[in-house]
Amino acid sequence: MNSDHYYQIIKKIYWFLMKNRVYIYIIVVIGVFGCKELEARRPKQQSTKNFYKEVVEQNKKMNALETQKILSHLSKDTITEYKSSANGFWYAYQKQDTVLSSTPVKGDEVTLNYNITSLNNEVIYDFQTRKYTIDKEDFVPGLRDGIKLMKKGETITFVIPSYRAYGVTGDGNRIGMNQTLKSIVTLIEIKKPNNEIK
Numbered sequence: 298m299n300s301d302h303y304y305q306i307i308k309k310i311y312w313f314l315m316k317n318r319v320y321i322y323i324i325v326v327i328g329v330f331g332c333k334e335l336e337a338r339r340p341k342q343q344s345t346k347n348f349y350k351e352v353v354e355q356n357k358k359m360n361a362l363e364t365q366k367i368l369s370h371l372s373k374d375t376i377t378e379y380k381s382s383a384n385g386f387w388y389a390y391q392k393q394d395t396v397l398s399s400t401p402v403k404g405d406e407v408t409l410n411y412n413i414t415s416l417n418n419e420v421i422y423d424f425q426t427r428k429y430t431i432d433k434e435d436f437v438p439g440l441r442d443g444i445k446l447m448k449k450g451e452t453i454t455f456v457i458p459s460y461r462a463y464g465v466t467g468d469g470n471r472i473g474m475n476q477t478l479k480s481i482v483t484l485i486e487i488k489k490p491n492n493e494i495k
Contacts, residue, residue, distance in 0.1 A: 401487045443482065451483070462476070
């Protein structure tokens with residue numbers, strides 16, 4: 298091959314590049330910038346104060362809706378007279394002690410028989426007997442407070458909103474999230490810390 302032949306090849310390549318320079322430029326730009334790693338967009342910052350305020354407001358709305366649902370349900374029960382507790386639950390006596398007997402206090406060990414159902418009486422946990430030390434053991438918050446209203450031998454039906462029971466998490470087993478609970482509790486025995494039985 299002579300130099301004239303090389304010159305002709307170079308000349309063809311040059312004209313090809315000149316005619317297609319826009320396309321070549323685009324390919325080069327894409328190649329250069331296409332290899333660059335994309336930087337993740339930072340999340341929009343929201344102040345913690347505003348976030349908590351929104352969560353609190355949302356919880357208040359949910360609690361109000363649940364309370365309305367419970368009150369509507371209770372109003373349809375024309376046989377049972379439910380009382381509202383200052384601790385955020387409702388209760389009705391099935392068997393009441395009219396004699397002035399004592400109620401359990403912190404540290405007392407009580408024996409009780411209870412069940413847990415849904416608001417519509419679907420059984421979640423069937424009746425079981427349990428010993429419980431008042432305010433010293435973990436138990437359904439609404440029932441912890443409700444048991445303190447009871448006297449030995451009494452039976453009370455409690456209606457406990459989710460925010461006084463297991464809340465948004467449920468119990469991790471049969472009780473669902475934000476589930477209103479109903480429980481029939483019979484207080485069998487109250488035992489004082491010094492083993493004195495009431």
